[in-house]
Amino acid sequence: MADIFQNQLIDILPKLRVQALALTRNRTRAEDLVQDAVCNALKARDSFIPGTNFAAWMHRILRNRFISDLRRHRATTDIDTLPGDLLATKPDHEDRLAIKDLAHGLAQLPSDQREALVLVVLQGMSYQELAEVSGCAVGTAKSRVFRARRQLQTWMMGELPEDDRLREEAAALRRRLERTGARKSEEVGKGV
Amino acid sequence: MSARNRKSGSKGKKDRQEDDAFDIWLRRGLHQLFDDVVNEPIPEDLLKLLEDGDDDT
Numbered sequence: 558m559a560d561i562f563q564n565q566l567i568d569i570l571p572k573l574r575v576q577a578l579a580l581t582r583n584r585t586r587a588e589d590l591v592q593d594a595v596c597n598a599l600k601a602r603d604s605f606i607p608g609t610n611f612a613a614w615m616h617r618i619l620r621n622r623f624i625s626d627l628r629r630h631r632a633t634t635d636i637d638t639l640p641g642d643l644l645a646t647k648p649d650h651e652d653r654l655a656i657k658d659l660a661h662g663l664a665q666l667p668s669d670q671r672e673a674l675v676l677v678v679l680q681g682m683s684y685q686e687l688a689e690v691s692g693c694a695v696g697t698a699k700s701r702v703f704r705a706r707r708q709l710q711t712w713m714m715g716e717l718p719e720d721d722r723l724r725e726e727a728a729a730l731r732r733r734l735e736r737t738g739a740r741k742s743e744e745v746g747k748g749v
Numbered sequence: 750m751s752a753r754n755r756k757s758g759s760k761g762k763k764d765r766q767e768d769d770a771f772d773i774w775l776r777r778g779l780h781q782l783f784d785d786v787v788n789e790p791i792p793e794d795l796l797k798l799l800e801d802g803d804d805d806t
Contacts, residue, residue, distance in 0.1 A: 659782065
């Protein structure tokens, strides 16, 4: 029969998945990360002090697991060069292009900023909790969220992320099509 | 209040409105991107792992 510890673990799984996806940008890796973090938590359950913040404890375990995996794999794989599954999203809303832009922007952010933004803005975590999860000062936690938000806002307002070849090519193509369209209109106007 | 202060006050208000609008849009966008993941059922192997963990105690 599940005890309080396991029930707490089950309750927090959806939030752990979001954190894992924010960190890895890949659904399969996110699922693996959650599973590994749950394994670690089960092994370390005696170190959890009942009555303390279980969510922060669990998010910290997942984060530490991500960092240790990253260190292990860095020799062979650069995670930031992997395409993000986030870009494959297909929302059925009229603003799906803007959402794709958001996904693209998120993928460009450093993983600690992406994680901080998602935990605070989406999951409503306090800066104090974020600091606890991330093992940093509250000021640093605030700064991560602020920088992520400001950077996304800058990109969403029209400034492209650096090294964004695909979007630059799309913009160039759009300009070319506009020029072609304008030329055709002129020709029609002249009766050509 | 000088004309300059009034102008900067009005600019500040406009910036805040833009920030608020962006925050609303950002929160909504994040929900669109991540809510699927939140609502997915728990994989069987993860449930098994939790059950096995329970057996160990």
